[in-house]
Amino acid sequence: MTTTLRPTAPEQRTPDGGRARSYEVCVNSRPVGRIDLATDARFGSRVGRITHLRIDPRDRHRGRGTVAALAAEEVLRGWGCGRVEISVDAGREVALGLAGALGYVERNRNMAKTLTAAPRLPEGTDGRPMTAGEFTAWQRHAKEAYAQDWIGRGVPPGQAHAKAEADHRSALPDGLETPGAVLSVLTHAGEPVGTLWVTLRASSGAGPEAPGAYVYDIEVAQAHRGHGHGRSLMLLAEGQALAAGTTRLGLNVFAGNTPALRLYESLGYRPTEFHLYKPLI
Numbered sequence: 001m002t003t004t005l006r007p008t009a010p011e012q013r014t015p016d017g018g019r020a021r022s023y024e025v026c027v028n029s030r031p032v033g034r035i036d037l038a039t040d041a042r043f044g045s046r047v048g049r050i051t052h053l054r055i056d057p058r059d060r061h062r063g064r065g066t067v068a069a070l071a072a073e074e075v076l077r078g079w080g081c082g083r084v085e086i087s088v089d090a091g092r093e094v095a096l097g098l099a100g101a102l103g104y105v106e107r108n109r110n111m112a113k114t115l116t117a118a119p120r121l122p123e124g125t126d127g128r129p130m131t132a133g134e135f136t137a138w139q140r141h142a143k144e145a146y147a148q149d150w151i152g153r154g155v156p157p158g159q160a161h162a163k164a165e166a167d168h169r170s171a172l173p174d175g176l177e178t179p180g181a182v183l184s185v186l187t188h189a190g191e192p193v194g195t196l197w198v199t200l201r202a203s204s205g206a207g208p209e210a211p212g213a214y215v216y217d218i219e220v221a222q223a224h225r226g227h228g229h230g231r232s233l234m235l236l237a238e239g240q241a242l243a244a245g246t247t248r249l250g251l252n253v254f255a256g257n258t259p260a261l262r263l264y265e266s267l268g269y270r271p272t273e274f275h276l277y278k279p280l281i
Contacts (some may be wrong), residue, residue, distance in 0.1 A: 003027050003067040017045040025068045032059040035068050043159045048076030048084045077280050084278050090271040104276040107153045111269040112211050112250040118242045119235040127236040130183040135176050149254050186233050193224040198237050200244045212246025
């Protein structure tokens with residue numbers, strides 16, 4: 001039997017070079033599923049993305065998804081893409097297993113936690129709003145650190161720095177005055193020991209499991225690490241989310257950041273989505 005991809009509509013193009021197209025997955029010309037491809041809006045036309053892959057229930061467990069994914073990679077190579085990205089819900093174990101078998105590697109994951117009672121910070125520890133002067137220095141450092149996280153996980157430096165600039169510009173268009181953005185400094189015994197950026201999200205249209213607040217950035221100052229301040233920053237974030245009226249807090253963690261992952265797991269955060277990539281060579 002031959003598995004092929006059959007376009008369902010003309011290819012879509014954007015002025016900046018973006019491309020997208022949908023296909024039927026066919027076995028001997030019989031439709032058995034669907035796959036959607038696009039270039040990645042975050043990284044540009046040299047990076048492809050499988051945005052959707054579905055095989056009809058009666059045709060599953062026969063290798064259709066594997067062949068469809070491999071065929072999709074060939075399409076993306078033809079588009080000039082050097083890397084393919086996918087995102088998989090944490091509960092889709094079969095899809096995660098397929099991705100691993102095809103050579104996809106986790107870059108980062110989203111996690112979330114349902115909040116109940118407001119936590120108490122340790123004695124002598126407190127949070128306060130970030131000042132304008134602190135914000136300028138913090139943002140310069142945060143953008144560079146964010147770019148380095150992506151570079152360390154296979155993204156070319158130019159793409160990583162462009163993403164850092166674009167993401168900060170999109171998420172903090174008005175700096176400290178950006179609606180919904182809460183930027184804080186954690187202090188211990190009156191001394192700054194860490195920074196926190198939480199964004200409160202509009203809940204309209206979001207499902208009940210969607211986080212109403214999101215930790216965009218958390219960092220303990222180098223000289224103060226190893227003293228539990230990372231946990232205190234997360235407790236501060238949870239208190240801010242609850243004070244804003246939301247009971248679900250989300251975050252992102254890069255693969256390989258074992259200390260952060262252990263901290264989040266110990267606080268009750270669980271994966272909601274995995275983001276994986278594969279070089280197309």
